[in-house]
Structure formats: structure tokens, C-alpha cells
Amino acid sequence: METPRQALTRLKNGPRPVIGCLPLYPPLELMHSMGLAPVVLWSITDVVPRVDDADRHLQNYTCAVCRRLTQLVINEGKELVEGLFCYNACDTLRNLPEILREGRLLSGSTPLPWFRLHVPMTSPSQADASAYLSDEIEALIRSLEAAYGVTFSEERFAESVALYARMRERCLQLERAVSEGRYEFSEFCRISTVANFLEVNEQVALLESTLAEIEGRPVRGGNAVRVIVSGILPPPLPFCEMMERSGFVVAGNDLACLHRSYAYTPETWQDASDYHVKLYRERFPCTTLLHSTDRRVDAVMDLVSKRDARGFLFVSEKFCEYEYLELPYLEKRLKENAVAVLAVEISMEENLGLESFRTRMEAFRELIDASSSPATGGECRDRE
Amino acid sequence: MTGSRKKSEAGKHLTELMVKAYTDIHTRAAQGAFVVWGAIIVPAEIFKGFENVVYCAPESHSAVCAAKGVGADQCLKAESLGYSMDLCSYARIDIGCNSDGFQDSPTMGLPRPHLLVSNTNNCSLLVKWFDVHRRAMEIPHFILDVPFCYEPQRDKDLRYIVAQLRDLIDTVERLSGQKFDEDRFIEAASFTAAATRDWKRFLALAEQRPSGITVFDSFVQMAPFLVARGTPELAAHYRIVADESEADVRRGIFPVPGEKYRLLWDNIAPWHQLRKMSDRLAQMGANIVAAPYTSCIGAVEGSYDLVPFESQDHPLWHLARVQNHSVCPTGMDLRLSAMGPLIEKLAIDGAVFASNRSCKVFSVMQMDEQRLVKEKYGIPTVMIDVDHADVRKFSQEGVYTRLQALLENIEANRDSAA
Numbered sequence: 001m002e003t004p005r006q007a008l009t010r011l012k013n014g015p016r017p018v019i020g021c022l023p024l025y026p027p028l029e030l031m032h033s034m035g036l037a038p039v040v041l042w043s044i045t046d047v048v049p050r051v052d053d054a055d056r057h058l059q060n061y062t063c064a065v066c067r068r069l070t071q072l073v074i075n076e077g078k079e080l081v082e083g084l085f086c087y088n089a090c091d092t093l094r095n096l097p098e099i100l101r102e103g104r105l106l107s108g109s110t111p112l113p114w115f116r117l118h119v120p121m122t123s124p125s126q127a128d129a130s131a132y133l134s135d136e137i138e139a140l141i142r143s144l145e146a147a148y149g150v151t152f153s154e155e156r157f158a159e160s161v162a163l164y165a166r167m168r169e170r171c172l173q174l175e176r177a178v179s180e181g182r183y184e185f186s187e188f189c190r191i192s193t194v195a196n197f198l199e200v201n202e203q204v205a206l207l208e209s210t211l212a213e214i215e216g217r218p219v220r221g222g223n224a225v226r227v228i229v230s231g232i233l234p235p236p237l238p239f240c241e242m243m244e245r246s247g248f249v250v251a252g253n254d255l256a257c258l259h260r261s262y263a264y265t266p267e268t269w270q271d272a273s274d275y276h277v278k279l280y281r282e283r284f285p286c287t288t289l290l291h292s293t294d295r296r297v298d299a300v301m302d303l304v305s306k307r308d309a310r311g312f313l314f315v316s317e318k319f320c321e322y323e324y325l326e327l328p329y330l331e332k333r334l335k336e337n338a339v340a341v342l343a344v345e346i347s348m349e350e351n352l353g354l355e356s357f358r359t360r361m362e363a364f365r366e367l368i369d370a371s372s373s374p375a376t377g378g379e380c381r382d383r384e
Numbered sequence: 385m386t387g388s389r390k391k392s393e394a395g396k397h398l399t400e401l402m403v404k405a406y407t408d409i410h411t412r413a414a415q416g417a418f419v420v421w422g423a424i425i426v427p428a429e430i431f432k433g434f435e436n437v438v439y440c441a442p443e444s445h446s447a448v449c450a451a452k453g454v455g456a457d458q459c460l461k462a463e464s465l466g467y468s469m470d471l472c473s474y475a476r477i478d479i480g481c482n483s484d485g486f487q488d489s490p491t492m493g494l495p496r497p498h499l500l501v502s503n504t505n506n507c508s509l510l511v512k513w514f515d516v517h518r519r520a521m522e523i524p525h526f527i528l529d530v531p532f533c534y535e536p537q538r539d540k541d542l543r544y545i546v547a548q549l550r551d552l553i554d555t556v557e558r559l560s561g562q563k564f565d566e567d568r569f570i571e572a573a574s575f576t577a578a579a580t581r582d583w584k585r586f587l588a589l590a591e592q593r594p595s596g597i598t599v600f601d602s603f604v605q606m607a608p609f610l611v612a613r614g615t616p617e618l619a620a621h622y623r624i625v626a627d628e629s630e631a632d633v634r635r636g637i638f639p640v641p642g643e644k645y646r647l648l649w650d651n652i653a654p655w656h657q658l659r660k661m662s663d664r665l666a667q668m669g670a671n672i673v674a675a676p677y678t679s680c681i682g683a684v685e686g687s688y689d690l691v692p693f694e695s696q697d698h699p700l701w702h703l704a705r706v707q708n709h710s711v712c713p714t715g716m717d718l719r720l721s722a723m724g725p726l727i728e729k730l731a732i733d734g735a736v737f738a739s740n741r742s743c744k745v746f747s748v749m750q751m752d753e754q755r756l757v758k759e760k761y762g763i764p765t766v767m768i769d770v771d772h773a774d775v776r777k778f779s780q781e782g783v784y785t786r787l788q789a790l791l792e793n794i795e796a797n798r799d800s801a802a
Contacts, residue, residue, distance in 0.1 A: 057751050061470070061741050091507050091712075091745035094532045098716040102752040118531040118541075121504055121511065126526060127551040132544050290504070290511045290527060319744070321471055325512040328466035329519055 001190075005047045007197035011037055012080050014199065017148050019115070020073065020081035022096060023065060024089050024232075024256050024288055027117070027276055030137070031085070032200055033160035034150045038085065041069040042257055043193045043233055048072050053107065057099050063319040064347070065232065066092050074103035077112050083147065084114040088121070090288050090322060115143055119280050121290040133280065134273035141272070157272050161265070163200045168262035170207035175259065177211070178250050179307055181220030185229070185250035186240035192258060193234075225368050226251035228304055231315035232323065233257050236346065238354055239315075246361050251307035254300055255315075260286045287322040296326070297333055304339055310368050314343040340368045392632075394625040398605060401621050405611045406491040412438045413495030418560035421494065421517070422501040423510045424610045425710050426528055427703035429576055430553060432614035433569030434562045440494040443510075444610035446474040449481065450655035450773035452490040459774050473742040473774035475513040482517065498523060499559055501552065505530035505713035507745040526555055533685045533708045534715040545704035570699050572614030577693030579609070580682035582622035584690045589629050590673040590730050594643035596633040598671055600662040602678040603653040609681060644669035645791050646731060650723070650753070651738035651746055652677055656775040664784065670791055674730055676723055680709045686718040688726055712745045719749070720756060727761050733794045735765045736787065742771045764793035 002010070012018050016037035021028070023042045031038040042065050054070035073084065077100070088094050101111040117136050120129035141152045171192070177183035191210055195203040225248050234240065234255055243250075253259045263284035269275040283289070285296035304312065312334050316323060331341045342364040344357060413419050418437045422428060424444060431437045449455045455473065461480030463469055469476075486493025500523060502514040511527050518525040528548055531541040553564045586605070589596030605625055612618045632638070647665075649672045654661065665672060679688040685708040696702040708714055727735070735757050737750045754765045766786050771777035 059739055059741075059744075059747060059751065062744065062748055088504070088508070088532055091509060092748050095715070095745070095748045097534070099749055099752055102716070102756075106755075116534070120544075121508070121527055121529045122548065123525060123527050125524065126555070127547060129529070129544070132540070135540060287512070290508060293512075293515050319470055321509050321744075322512055324468040324471055325475070325509065325516065327468075329516065331466060 001194055003046060004044065004193055004197050007194055008039065008047065008080055011039060011197060011199065012082075016199070017082040018080065019083045019085050020069075020077070020112075021085040022069065022087075022089065022093050024286065025261065025280070025283065026085050026087065027137070027140070027279070028200070029160045029164045030141070030152075030157065030272060030276070031144065032164070033157040033272075034141070034144055034148075034152050036144065036148065036150065037199055039081070039197055040257070041072060041081075043196055044068050044072055045236070046193075053103065056106070057103050061319055062092050063232075063317050065317060065320075066096060070096065070100060070103060073100045073112070074107050074109075077104055078109060081112065084112050085116070086114060087117040087119050090320075113147055115140060115147070119289075123291050124281075124294070130277045133277050137273050137276050152272070154271055157275075160200070161269075161275065163204065165265040167195075167200055167203045167207065168265050170204060170211060171258070171262040173211055174207060175253065177214055177217075179226075179252055181222075181224060181249050182217040183210075183214050184240075184244055185234075185253075186237050186244060188250075189234040189240055189258075190237060196257070221249060223247065224249040225311060225365050226307065226309045227311035227313050228252045228254055228300070228307065228309045229313045229315060230254035230300070231256070232317040232320055233315075235315045235344075239346070239357060242354055242358055243313075243361060246358065247365060248311075248313075248361070251309040252303050254303060256286055256288070259303075260284045287320075287326050293326075297330055300330060301333060301337065304334065304337070309339065311340045311342065311364060313364075314341065316343060316345045318345050318347040338371065340364065340371065392628055394605070394621075394628045397621055397624050398607065401608055401612060401617055404617070405608070409438050409440055410492060410495055412436070418499070418556070418562065419495050419497045420499045420501055420556070421497040421514070423503045423506060423514075423528075425506050425707065426501050426503055427549065427613075427707075429569060429572040429614035429699070429703060430549065431556065432572030433553070433564045433566065434556060434560060435565070435568075436562060437556060437560060438495070439613075440497070441610045442478045442494065443474050444607065445481070445489070445491060445494055446477040446773055447653075447655045448490055448607075449477050449488075450775070451658065453656065453775075454488045454490065455656060455773045456775050457488060459776070470741075472507075472509060472513070473771055473777075475509065475516075477773055478513065479516055482520070496521065499556065500525040501528060502526075503528035503530055503707075505532075505707055506710055507712060507743070509745070524555070524559065526552055528552065528707075530707045530713055532713055532715070533718060535718070536686060537684065537705065537708050542701070542704055545707050546701055549700055549704055573699035573703065574693065575616055575619040576613050578619040579613075579622040580693075581690065582619075582626040583609075583681055585626040586622065586629055587674065587679060589633055592633055592638075593646075593731070594638040594640060595646065595671050595673040595730075596629055596638060597673065598639045598662060598666075599649050599673060599675045599678065600653075600658050601629075601639065602675065603655075603658060606678050606681065640666045640669070640671035642666075642669050643671045645671065645794055646733045647672040647790075648723070648727060648730070648732045648735040649675040649677075649738060650735060650750065651675075651740045651770065652743055652772040654738070654770045654778060655773055657770075657778065657780075660780075665787070668788070668791060670787070672736065673732070674726055676711050676719070676726070679726060680711050680722070682706075683709050683722070685709060685714040686721045688722050712743075716749045716752060716756075720753060720760075723753075723757065724760065727757065727763065732761075732763060734763050734790050736790065737765060737767045738770045739767050740770050740772055741777055742774060764790055764797060766790040766793075 048068040051067045051071045266278040285292035458477040458480030462476040502510045
């Protein structure tokens with residue numbers, strides 16, 4: 001399997017101009033339909049192991065997601081992408097475009113063109129902001145057309161939506177396989193990370209071949225402890241492997257770069273504007289989508305219930321205030337429903353002290369074992 | 385001629401105004417007023433358009449807690465509830481205060497609200513913070529969504545904000561059962577406009593040499609803008625502040641008579657350090673004469689110049705137009721285009737970039753700003769670590785070592801220029 005860097009390099013050498021999208025939820029289908037290759041610049045730990053250059057522009061209390069993508073764009077921006085896209089995903093990300101420009105200039109490189117979108121964050125009970133978002137989508141289309149000499153058509157957009165919907169469905173199927181113990185969570189994370197740097201048709205092919213490989217594998221669970229993993233990015237792979245060796249099965253995830261990204265595609269829509277209004281309004285809730293707060297806790301509780309999870313593992317992105325401000329309430333609700341919660345913080349300054357995490361995970365398991373009735377044994381109970 | 389500073393009329397008036405503002409809030413709430421908790425940039429003049437609506441600013445209350453020395457204790461309460469120490473200290477103080485019914489509040493706390501109004505322009509985090517209250521109190525939460533400006537505010541963004549302000553008026557009408565009175569609102573907006581004109585007159589005294597004010601004066605004196613907007617008391621207060629400060633200058637009374645170094649401060653005030661820092665800098669012959677944080681009041685993105693109340697056809701449009709004024713909802717180019725003329729006009733010798741762990745949105749582009757200011761204006765700069773309200777994250781000696789180094793740099797530049 002290609003590494004993320006190899007995949008990204010190959011993507012850049014392909015026929016489509018690559019648009020590096022600042023996380024979290026850019027309009028991928030739209031850009032793809034216009035002949036561009038959008039890629040979200042996260043899950044790049046392996047591509048960007050160090051952030052020395054980014055540290056000349058960002059304080060060390062900004063999150064690793066921003067520091068790594070800053071390092072990537074400053075050092076290799078032009079070699080890997082031809083433009084940048086940004087929306088108002090968080091307070092740090094909205095400040096990044098000019099910082100990236102300065103970083104490029106300071107390193108003697110030319111800045112990259114960048115495109116933007118403002119996603120309305122008003123609550124659902126307020127006046128409808130759909131018209132504003134529609135206007136923003138149309139403006140984005142016009143600016144991409146002008147920059148790359150491409151054109152937009154609703155027909156091609158529909159084709160791209162179908163491709164992305166298929167990709168997302170395959171992700172859900174793989175997530176289900178993980179939940180049933182037929183596929184390792186660590187492998188799922190590895191595949192998903194590489195897929196992030198592929199064109200969507202290649203993503204579909206990779207996910208479908210993986211599904212074919214694991215077809216027929218028996219459902220396994222035994223005495224495994226079923227947990228939901230939550231956060232922005234998946235835990236580091238050694239952490240995932242350690243979890244699985246310690247007897248945990250990831251019954252589901254509430255990760256921004258996984259489930260929150262692929263769980264929802266509008267089924268019906270009139271045109272691209274209408275599609276994006278629905279996509280941003282109704283997608284799986286995220287701490288960064290401010291209007292989805294009301295739905296978020298219920299959605300997480302529902303996931304926990306349907307996947308019969310007994311524990312909730314919050315893998316925090318250090319300095320992500322969106323996640324941290326919601327955790328205490330979420331934790332309270334989970335504990336009221338007899339779901340054990342463990343929060344671990346993995347910062348980029350610290351080496352991954354796997355042994356200390358192992359000890360905590362073992363204690364977490366003992367807590368769950370002690371507080372729960374015996375597992376049903378032999379089979380996973382997935383209520384979906 | 386120089387002179388010492390005693391408690392000024394403006395200082396006394398400030399105390400009276402603040403006590404009255406908080407007392408009124410509590411009294412009117414107890415008598416049945418509809419209570420709104422809002423973010424500080426939310427245009428409070430709208431609430432003055434209602435007969436019996438009172439407005440409180442939790443951010444301002446947090447700053448008061450920090451200034452009065454009880455901030456860290458409130459942070460600890462929030463941390464014991466599971467809120468990370470990495471979160472904004474205003475939010476932690478507020479959550480901590482609320483957790484035990486404001487037991488340690490210097491203002492008897494804030495009355496229980498009927499409506500929360502947050503916004504995304506200062507920081508989106510405010511929305512998450514107010515959601516904590518929404519869940520605890522089970523009350524509505526209105527989010528004022530203000531698009532970030534990389535260039536001057538776009539017309540469509542202005543229209544979008546105006547539409548939301550109208551929606552906010554409808555929301556308050558619906559929830560409070562009161563009718564919005566346009567005349568009352570326009571009158572309130574005119575009080576704020578008058579106050580803003582005098583605020584600019586007050587800040588302009590920094591152009592004097594020595595400066596007629598310090599940034600600490602402006603930090604302290606900005607409080608009424610957060611708790612008493614849209615009131616005649618606000619307009620009266622800033623007239624007193626500006627008149628008295630101008631009179632002091634005429635009489636040769638200056639806050640740092642031996643002013644050798646004129647500095648700019650970039651970020652929110654370190655509320656827990658105002659007196660100490662003011663005194664210590666004065667002993668060093670340094671005067672921080674201005675800060676974007678206070679200069680931006682009454683302006684729009686990209687400039688600190690006063691934007692007249694009459695610049696828009698209707699006060700509601702004016703309030704929408706100034707929604708990006710507060711530094712944070714603007715990009716680096718706009719911040720620098722406002723900061724640059726201030727550096728030149730005030731003959732700034734050096735700039736202090738206060739990297740504020742509790743306000744990432746203000747701080748995150750400071751490393752580039754620092755470099756660009758140094759390059760473009762040829763003045764020494766320094767970056768220090770602060771936290772606006774959590775004293776536990778402030779290392780006094782580390783900060784003064786850096787400030788001393790800045791002054792030495794300024795001196796070295798002067799020597800080489802001579």
C-alpha cells in the first residue's frame with residue numbers, strides 16, 4: 001500500500017489540479033465535479049513528522065493539525081498542491097491563510113492561491129441562512145472557474161456526489177466490520193488515512209477491495225470490550241494496536257476525520273446550492289459545527305446505544321477548545337447511561353508514552369468489567 | 385511641568401457607573417426584567433430598544449473577577465468540573481462562578497438570564513462556552529454569526545448581519561413579550577456614538593509627548609462600553625474622561641512624566657497585572673501608550689479611525705457595519721493596516737506582542753505580525769507570554785526580563801542612530 005506521501009505525490013502528478021483543503025469539511029464533491037482534486041490536509045503525521053518551520057509562525061499552543069499543515073504548506077506547498085481552500089471551521093483555521101502566505105514568502109516560495117467559504121453557524125431556531133450559503137457556494141464556483149479555467153455543471157456535480165456517496169457508504173461498511181470484530185480498527189485507520197490522499201474513484205476502489213478481502217471473516221467479539229472512539233483524528237497507530245491487543249473492539253467512532261466526515265450524504269437535493277445547504281446543516285454533528293450542538297450529544301448517545309458500547313474513549317486533540325468545552329457535558333450524559341469514559345491527551349510535544357497509556361487502558365477495561373454485567377460472549381451485539 | 389495622579393473625577397465616576405450598572409441589572413432583574421447574557425461585541429443598543437430588558441456581559445464579569453484577584457479560584461472550580469486548563473480563562477472563570485451561584489463574585493454575580501446571545505466574531509469559542517450555560521439553564525441561545533474579514537467587510541456580509549440583528553429583535557420580542565421601540569433604540573445608539581467620539585478624543589491624548597494617557601487607563605476605562613452601552617451615563621462618562629484627561633495635559637500632568645519609551649501593546653489586557661505592570665513600567669521610564677484592543681472601539685476593520693454614526697442610513701446598519709472592528713474577526717493584512725498608522729502617529733518606539741494562551745484567536749497570527757512590524761517600521765519588538773485572566777499562567781520575572789531587553793534594544797537603536 002502507498003504511504004500518504006506517495007499517494008499525495010501521485011495525486012499531484014495526475015491530471016487534476018490539487019486543492020489542499022484546510023480541515024474539516026470542505027465541499028469535496030463540488031471541487032471534484034469541476035475537474036479538481038481536493039484533499040483535506042489532515043492525518044499527515046507521517047508526512048510531517050516535525051514542525052520546525054511552522055513553529056516560526058504558530059505558537060506551541062495551537063493544535064497539531066494546524067501546525068502540521070502549516071509545515072507542509074510552507075515547505076512543500078507548491079510541490080504538492082496548486083491551491084488552498086479554507087472555511088470558517090475554527091478560530092485558528094480561519095487565521096491560517098495569511099499565515100501560510102507569509103510562511104511561503106519567508107521561505108522564498110510563492111504563495112498559493114486560496115479560496116474560501118463562510119458556512120453559516122446560526123442555530124436552527126434562527127432565521128434561515130440558506131440563501132447566504134447558496135450565494136457563497138456560487139461565489140466559490142465562480143472563483144474556481146476563473147482560477148483554473150474549469151467549468152461547473154450540475155450533471156457532473158451529480159456524478160461526483162454519487163461517487164462520494166459510494167465512498168462514504170464503503171467507509172460505513174468498513175466501520176461496521178470493525179464493530180463486528182471482522183476488521184482491525186488500526187487497519188481501518190491506516191486505509192482511511194491513505195484513502196484521504198487519493199482521488200475519490202481510487203478511494204472507492206481501495207475501500208471495495210478491502211471489503212472484498214475481509215468478506216467472510218467471522219464475527220468476533222468474545223470478551224472484548226466495546227468502545228466508541230471520539231476526537232478529531234484517530235489515535236496514533238501504535239495506540240490503536242495496543243488497544244486491540246488489550247481486548248478492546250472499536251464499536252464505532254465519533255472522529256471528525258472518520259465518522260463525522262462520512263456518515264452523511266444528502267439523499268435528495270435540487271442543485272449544488274441546495275445540496276450544500278443540506279450537507280452542512282444535516283451532517284453528523286461535530287463540535288466545530290456550532291449549529292449542530294443540539295443534535296450532537298443525542299447523536300453520540302445514539303451511536304453508543306446502537307453499537308452496544310460500554311466505554312467511550314475520548315482522544316483529545318490538545319488545544320482544540322471546541323472538543324474540550326463539550327466534553328464535560330458529554331461525559332456526564334454518558335456516565336448517566338452507565339457508559340465508562342476515558343479521556344486521553346496526545347500532544348505532539350510528547351513522545352507517545354505507550355506504556356502509560358497501556359496502564360490507563362487496562363484500568364479502563366477493569367472499570368468497565370467491574371461495572372457491567374458479563375459480556376454476552378462470543379458475539380458482538382450491534383443493534384443497527 | 386509634571387504632576388502626580390490622584391484618584392481622578394473620571395476614576396470616581398467610573399466606579400460609580402460600574403456599581404450603578406451592576407446594581408441596576410440585579411434590581412431590575414429582581415423586578416422582572418427580561419435578562420440577556422451577551423458577548424461583549426453583541427450590539428447591546430438593541431436591548432435598549434425594549435422597555436424592560438437588561439443586558440449582562442459574562443466576559444466583562446470574568447475580567448472584573450481577574451482584576452479583583454479572584455479569577456484563578458474560579459478557574460479552579462471549572463477545572464474541577466472537567467474543563468481543561470487550556471480553555472480560555474474568561475470561560476473558565478465564568479463557568480466556575482456559575483457553578484456555585486457566583487459565591488465569590490465581586491459584583492454579586494449576574495442575574496439568571498432568559499436568553500443567551502453569543503457571536504462568532506470575537507471567537508467562535510464563545511458559542512461553545514454559552515452552550516454550557518444553555519444546557520445548564522435550559523434557555524434559548526441566539527448565535528450572531530459574523531463572517532471573518534480578510535478584506536473590508538463585503539456588502540453581502542453586511543446584509544447578512546443586518547438580517548440577523550432583525551432576527552435578534554424578533555427573538556427578544558417573542559421571548560420577552562415586549563415590543564421593540566425604534567425611537568428608544570436610535571436614542572441608545574446615539575448615546576453610544578457620542579461616547580465613542582469622546583473615547584477617540586481621550587485616546588488621541590496618546591499623541592502628546594509625554595503621552596497624556598497610558599494603555600492601562602484605557603483598559604480600565606473601557607469597562608463601561610461593555611456594561612453600559614446605549615445609556616446616557618455612558619455618554620456622560622466618556623465626556624468626563626476626555627475632558628479631564630485633556631485638562632490634565634493642559635496643566636502638564638502626565639501619567640509617566642519621565643517617559644523615555646513609548647510602547648504599543650498588542651492583545652487583551654492582563655487584568656490581574658494592571659497596577660503592577662503600570663507601576664513597574666513607569667519606573668523603567670516606559671509607557672505603553674496604546675493598544676489595538678482599545679483603539680479599535682468605534683472603528684471598522686482595517687482602521688482605528690472613528691466611523692461616524694451617520695455613515696449608514698440606519699443605526700442598525702451602522703451596528704452591523706462595525707461588527708468586525710474588534711481585531712479578532714479580521715485577517716493579518718487588516719490588522720496591520722490599522723496598526724501601522726497608529727505606530728507612526730504615536731511615534732511608537734517598540735511593540736509588545738502579548739501572546740495570550742487564553743485568546744488564540746487574537747494571538748495566533750502575532751508571530752508574523754511581530755516580524756512584519758519590525759521590518760516595516762524598523763522598531764524593536766518583543767513577544768511575551770500572558771494569560772488575560774489566569775494569573776497562574778503568568779510568569780512575572782520572565783515577562784519583565786523580556787520587556788527590559790526591549791527597552792535596551794530601543795536604547796541601542798537610538799545610540800546607533802545618534
